[in-house]
């Protein structure tokens with residue numbers, strides 16, 4: 203087992219990783235920017251190394267500085283958390299060169315899954331259902347139009363380097379194709395330095411359902427059921443829940459088997475997520491694979507009783523998985539508490555938390571790095587806490603979430619708490635019948 207892990211991240215996930223390391227008897231190194239000098243991970247870690255100024259490119263994304271910090275502290279592994287360098291193939295391979303274990307996917311795997319067209323082709327070969335469309339990248343506008351008229355409009359042009367909706371265009375008719383092609387190419391070229399596009403049939407009003415998987419170095423994988431992440435705004439998830447209100451046991455087994463088939467086909471090691479779109483007929487299609495721990499991992503932990511960070515560390519150390527496929531018997535939900543003003547288009551609201559009270563009681567978990575008197579720097583992601591509730595039914599989890607949200611006091615800044623309180627009272631949400639478009643028509647006034 204590792205003796206010392208460097209945590210190449212900040213905020214709640216750095217604290218989350220640190221806690222598991224402590225419980226496993228592994229020493230920890232926090233790295234931090236000058237903006238995070240007063241943060242809890244820095245205070246609680248065994249050692250802390252300042253790696254630069256607030257700008258991420260000069261600190262949490264700066265590979266030489268992080269490697270140097272690992273070298274001087276003699277860390278034998280690096281946990282990248284999510285975001286930052288967690289899906290950076292170059293970083294994973296540099297860690298390998300320096301004989302530091304990267305707790306995550308191999309560089310080859312990150313590359314293979316990071317390119318969306320190649321990930322899709324790989325999953326198709328593995329026998330995982332994919333959305334009908336082009337086989338790989340489009341060579342020309344003519345090829346794109348030909349495939350689109352064959353599968354039928356509307357279609358979606360997608361950037362192979364994409365994610366988060368960037369470089370993605372919905373095309374309704376052949377007359378709109380050329381314009382969409384050029385704007386998607388320009389946008390993805392500018393954002394990713396890669397303007398490769400592929401094409402898919404448009405799935406109308408889908409649900410976003412993802413399967414948590416675990417793989418080990420023997421090539422075996424298991425799944426820990428699904429998370430429903432359909433409540434999103436502009437590709438930012440706000441609420442996640444498990445089990446999904448629309449997934450039957452039969453569909454769960456089918457999706458779980460498909461995710462395992464894909465993971466075992468590529469020899470996936472560690473924790474990963476296979477994202478699917480589920481249409482109104484209950485047909486599902488591979489969308490993307492995430493080779494990192496995800497923000498919403500706690501809801502899976504709460505219903506399966508696995509510590510997913512521990513499972514990642516064990517897999518990286520070569521311990522075979524003990525996991526069986528999981529059938530949910532409890533319910534869990536997560537609300538993302540962001541330092542944003544939901545009444546003003548969710549604009550960021552950094553600054554000092556003048557007073558704070560965390561909710562508690564039965565079935566409540568809060569993952570956060572903030573405290574009363576803490577100043578949220580403007581340089582990073584606006585998520586400051588995750589409120590997770592667990593219960594015996596979806597209704598109980600929603601009632602408990604509303605109760606916990608009402609107990610949650612954060613003064614000095616605006617947060618997404620008022621939005622979540624309104625959502626917990628919303629009939630459409632409570633019915634469980636919603637799609638990824640749900641928040642497009644939501645009333646955000648007077649929040």
Ligand code: MV4
Nearest residue numbers: 333358365366367402403404405406410434638
């Ligand atoms: C789609 C789709 C419909 N049909 N692909 C959005 C982000 C990117 N990762 C994939 N996305 C979508 N791909 C086909 N063929 C609809 C979306 C989509 C979406 C997906 C999941 C959650 C929220 C979404 C919001 C808008 C569009």
